[in-house]
Amino acid sequence: MTTEAQIHADIEAIREKIPETQDLYREVCTILFFRYGITPTANKLYQYVRKGSMSAPAEALVKFWEDLREKSRVRIEHPDLPEAVKTAAGDLVASLWTQAQAAAQETLTAFRAEAQTVVLEAKTVKAAAETERDAALAQLNQAQQTIQAATERALQMERELAIEQAGKESLTAQLAAALRQHTSLENALAEARRDFADELEKLRQALQKSEERHEAGEKRALLEIDRERMNAAKVQKEMAQLRESQMEVAERHRNQIDLLQKELGAARQNAGVAEGTLQEMRAIYQQQTEQLQSLRTALSEGEAQRTVLEHDLMASREKVAILEKELQQLGSVPKVLAETAKPPRKSRKKVAD
Structure with a gap:
């Protein structure tokens, strides 16, 4: 607990015991001056007590100093000494008392400071010891x-060692089995090598025979190739002759085609002339049709001309029949022209040949 807190605790302890304000302030002055070595002032007293007005701590402080001086004054009672000597002697003793009290107060202050230093050092040592204890406990844990x-x-590790020993024994057993298997495999390999040597010798003999057969076949193939070359040369000659004959036939065909094209042009010209004639006949037929229409119109105009118109109509119909016959005859003209445009069969046979 700090000094300030201790002062407050002491004041609170006497507050209930001393209800009077002046007495309480004087008692606080005594506590501050004699117990804690603090010179009391009006402000400090009011801060600690906080009771009454601001003049109350000042009055109590004045009364405290008067009582203190009165109590510290020494009176020397002797009947033979003058009053001045008595007063001087009392003042001297009072001065000595004051100096002694001041020295004692200084000693007390130094002792308190030293005690506080010792307490702080003890607290520091205690804290260090607690820290070391905690560290030791932590190290212990x-x-x-x-x-x-x-x-x-x-x-x-013991369990792993046991497992490794068991594994080692298993590996030892596996190694022994592997050695036995290796020996067996070596024996089988030696036997396989002997079999392979025998098979290799057989293959060499078969290969030699195959090479001999291959050489004979190669000779036969060369002979066949020579014969095929001769046949190919013969075929090429025949192909050349065939190409020449085909070229001659193609030339004859081209000549015949030119002749046929000329005949076709003439036939087309004749067909054009016939087409012109047909157009003229159609125009005449159209005129006759128009005349017939006009006659029919005139027939409707009066019954008086009916006989004449019927006679003309009959005549017109006869003309139409004649024209239709002529048209039919003209329609057969393209067929005749087409037949005349066809080449003779004898010439076609020659072309085909």
Whole structure:
């Protein structure tokens, strides 16, 4: 607890015991001056007590100093001494008392400072000891954990060692079996090599025979190739002759085609003339049709001309019949022209030949 807190605690302890304000202020002055070595002032008194007006702590402070001076004054009672000597002697003793009290107060202050220093050092040592204790406890816990982990690790290593020993024994057994299998495989390999040598010799003999057959076949193939070359040369000659004959036939065909094209042009010209004649006949027929229409119109105009118109109509119909016959005859003209445009069969046979 700090000094300030202790002062407040002491004041609160006497506050209930001393209800009077002046008495309370004087008691606080006594506590501050004699117990804590603090010179009391009006402001400090009011800050600690906070009771009454601001003049109350000042009056109490004046009364405190008067009482203190009165109590510290020494009176020397002697019947033979003059009053001045008595007063001087009393003042001297009072001065000595004051100086002694001041020295005692200084000693007390130094002692208090030293005590506080010792207390602080003790607290520091205590804190360091507690820190060391906590560190030691932490190290102890860590050491215990390390020991426990080491123990578990040792047990784990023992288990792993047992597993490794079992695995080693298994590997030893597997190695022995592998050695036996290796010996068996070497024997089988030696036998396979002997079989392979025999088969290789057989293959060499078969290969030699095959090479001989191949050489004979190659000779036969060369002879066949020569014969095929001769046949190919003969075929090429025949192909050349055939091409020449085909070219001659193609030339004859081209000449015949030119002749036929000329005949076709003449036939087309004749057909054009016939077409012109047909157009003229159609125009005449159209005129006759128009005349017939006009006659029919005139017939409707009066019954008086009916006989004449019927006679003309009959005549016109006869003319139409004649024209139709002529048209039919003209229609057969293109067929005749087409037949005349066809080449003679004898010439076609020659072309085909």
